[in-house]
Amino acid sequence: MPIAEPASDEGVTDGRLLRGQSTRKQVLDAAERLFAEFGFDGVSIRQIAQEATVPLASVGFHGGTKIELFKTVIERRVNEVSAARSEALARMKARPQPPTLHELVAAYLGPYLDCAVDDDPQRRAYARLVARMSDHDRWYPTVRDLYDPLAREYLSAIAEAGPAVDRERLSAAFVFSIAAMLHLVSTRRRIGGLLGNENVDRDPSIEAMRGALIDFCVGGIRGAGFEQPNDR
Amino acid sequence: MPIAEPASDEGVTDGRLLRGQSTRKQVLDAAERLFAEFGFDGVSIRQIAQEATVPLASVGFHGGTKIELFKTVIERRVNEVSAARSEALARMKARPQPPTLHELVAAYLGPYLDCAVDDDPQRRAYARLVARMSDHDRWYPTVRDLYDPLAREYLSAIAEAGPAVDRERLSAAFVFSIAAMLHLVSTRRRIGGLLGNENVDRDPSIEAMRGALIDFCVGGIRGAGFEQPNDR
DNA sequence: GTCTATATGTAGATAGAC
DNA sequence: GTCTATCTACATATAGAC
Numbered sequence: 001m002p003i004a005e006p007a008s009d010e011g012v013t014d015g016r017l018l019r020g021q022s023t024r025k026q027v028l029d030a031a032e033r034l035f036a037e038f039g040f041d042g043v044s045i046r047q048i049a050q051e052a053t054v055p056l057a058s059v060g061f062h063g064g065t066k067i068e069l070f071k072t073v074i075e076r077r078v079n080e081v082s083a084a085r086s087e088a089l090a091r092m093k094a095r096p097q098p099p100t101l102h103e104l105v106a107a108y109l110g111p112y113l114d115c116a117v118d119d120d121p122q123r124r125a126y127a128r129l130v131a132r133m134s135d136h137d138r139w140y141p142t143v144r145d146l147y148d149p150l151a152r153e154y155l156s157a158i159a160e161a162g163p164a165v166d167r168e169r170l171s172a173a174f175v176f177s178i179a180a181m182l183h184l185v186s187t188r189r190r191i192g193g194l195l196g197n198e199n200v201d202r203d204p205s206i207e208a209m210r211g212a213l214i215d216f217c218v219g220g221i222r223g224a225g226f227e228q229p230n231d232r
Numbered sequence: 233m234p235i236a237e238p239a240s241d242e243g244v245t246d247g248r249l250l251r252g253q254s255t256r257k258q259v260l261d262a263a264e265r266l267f268a269e270f271g272f273d274g275v276s277i278r279q280i281a282q283e284a285t286v287p288l289a290s291v292g293f294h295g296g297t298k299i300e301l302f303k304t305v306i307e308r309r310v311n312e313v314s315a316a317r318s319e320a321l322a323r324m325k326a327r328p329q330p331p332t333l334h335e336l337v338a339a340y341l342g343p344y345l346d347c348a349v350d351d352d353p354q355r356r357a358y359a360r361l362v363a364r365m366s367d368h369d370r371w372y373p374t375v376r377d378l379y380d381p382l383a384r385e386y387l388s389a390i391a392e393a394g395p396a397v398d399r400e401r402l403s404a405a406f407v408f409s410i411a412a413m414l415h416l417v418s419t420r421r422r423i424g425g426l427l428g429n430e431n432v433d434r435d436p437s438i439e440a441m442r443g444a445l446i447d448f449c450v451g452g453i454r455g456a457g458f459e460q461p462n463d464r
Numbered sequence: 465g466t467c468t469a470t471a472t473g474t475a476g477a478t479a480g481a482c
Numbered sequence: 483g484t485c486t487a488t489c490t491a492c493a494t495a496t497a498g499a500c
Contacts, residue, residue, distance in 0.1 A: 020483055020484090023483075023484085038273075039271070039273060039368075041270075041271060041273035041274040042273040044474075044475065044476080045475080045476060045477085046474080046475080046476090054484090054485090055484070055485045055486075056476095056477095056485085056486090057477090057478075057479095057484075057485055057486080058483080058484065058485075060476085060477060060478070061483070061484080061485095062483095065476080065477080066476070066477095131367075132367070132368075135363075135364070135367055135414075135415060135418045135419065136271075136364075136418065136419065137418075137419045137421055140419065140421045140422065140425070143422070144421075144422070144425050148422070148425055148426060151426055152426055152428070155426050167427060168423065168427060168436060168440075168444075169444040169447075171423050171424075171426045171427050172416075172423045172436070172441050172444045172445070172448070173444065173448045174426065175415070175422050175423050175426065176412035176415065176416070176445065176448050176449075178422075179411050179412050179414075179415035179416075180408035180411050180412055180452075182367075182411075183367060183407070183408065183411035183415075184404075184408070184411075186367045186368065186369075187367065187368070187369050187372065189369055189372045189376075190372065190375070190376070190380070190407050190410075191400065191403050191404045191407045192403075193372070193376050193380055194380060194383055194384055194387050194403045194406065194407065195399060195400065195403050196384070204400060204404070208400075209404050212400075212401040212404045212405065212456055213404070213408065215401075215455045215456050216404070216405045216408050216452040216453070216455055216456045217408075217452065217455075218455050219451040219452045219453070219454050219455015219456065220412075220448040220449065220451045220452030220455065221448070221451070222451050222455065223447045223448055223449075223450050223451015223452065223454065223455070224444055224447050224448045224451065252465055252466090255465075255466085276492075276493060276494085277493080277494065277495085278492075278493075278494090286466090286467090287466070287467045287468075288467085288468095288494095288495095289466075289467055289468080289469095289495090289496075289497095290465085290466070290467075292494085292495060292496070293465075293466080293467095294465095297494080297495080298494070298495095
């Protein structure tokens with residue numbers, strides 16, 4: 001099963017390669033949008049071909065099997081988020097003062113939220129796609145390989161900045177924070193729904209909830225320690 | 233499309249009705265297990281029939297269309313969780329002392345976590361199924377109808393017991409708490425993975441993480457208010 | 465209520481002409 | 483690199499004999 005690599009630069013600009021690159025991008029973009037909205041099993045390769053306005057066979061040619069296409073879409077942008085997180089962590093570590101818990105949480109959640117509210121709808125689709133796959137054991141091996149190494153670095157930094165607590169509870173609190181972040185990107189409908197806005201279609205925006213999310217996660221990580229009394 | 237109702241009591245115990253009830257239960261149980269593990273789009277009616285060891289047509293007869301079957305499975309147990317939550321809230325309200333935030337969070341999360349660790353694997357499957365569908369706008373109308381009315385009552389009680397904060401932030405904090413709860417039931421792999429236990433298959437149990445989850449949510453809801461400084 | 469048989473459409477994947 | 487045509491398997495759903 002031949003999967004097209006990013007067309008090799010043979011010094012050729014004869015239109016074939018250019019068209020190939022363009023088709024490949026159309027396929028990956030369409031897959032990104034559809035997987036984000038309907039999930040892996042909710043999308044057919046035929047739908048992707050139609051969305052990309054390319055023939056069915058082009059999806060297979062540029063994307064390989066369905067599962068290979070999915071992983072390619074996920075991997076394509078991973079560095080856009082990870083680079084921002086990594087640089088922010090490096091900057092904080094290079095300072096004289098150690099980073100605070102609030103700074104660390106904001107630095108980890110921020111780049112992903114930025115992606116989720118980007119002007120480019122294609123990047124927004126990627127954020128929703130990541131949210132959609134992060135809840136299932138099925139995709140954990142992929143999530144682990146792509147996102148866990150950097151998450152471990154943040155966890156270590158949080159352990160120094162956060163409350164005294166055993167490592168497993170802290171890891172859980174960090175994962176709960178990520179779950180809240182992903183949920184916010186997946187859907188805001190319930191936040192409005194619980195307020196009685198069911199008939200209204202205006203859900204709160206991600207941007208409006210960013211501060212609430214970060215404060216929630218910081219408070220939660222603090223709460224996972226033993227600093228505050230468990231009131232009764 | 234005829235969907236079998238819970239067999240009417242015509243004073244008959246001639247074996248047909250008994251067998252029908254048994255077949256119906258087998259179909260719903262098999263659907264519950266498979267939907268929980270693979271999601272709505274990841275399961276075929278043929279798989280359900282095979283898992284239930286009934287002929288293909290029996291699934292349609294007892295469950296209707298695929299989507300009707302899914303909703304039936306969801307609705308079947310909703311009261312098992314909601315009744316426990318509702319009774320706990322009523323007990324707290326009947327007391328002289330008002331409930332604390334910690335009590336309210338524990339009372340809301342507890343019955344669902346109990347379901348997720350029940351001795352009956354069928355109830356555990358239900359808990360995972362609920363976790364799996366709660367992240368997607370697609371199923372929000374169903375979630376809203378079944379779970380939001382009681383969640384609103386809890387939100388009101390939390391508003392009285394929790395920090396002074398605008399209602400939308402508080403609703404967000406409660407929804408984040410629910411997201412963390414659902415994530416814990418969906419998967420614990422990442423909690424262990426971030427600790428470097430990747431090669432180990434032993435993830436922390438839900439029961440072991442129950443306290444960490446509740447403390448995280450209580451701290452998070454407090455943090456969503458303005459009680460604690462945002463350190464810098 | 466049960467179950468075989470089947471109607472009707474779609475799935476993922478690829479061969480082979482251009 | 484593109485795209486038509488097609489292979490094989492599987493999907494949902496139901497008719498109709500028992």
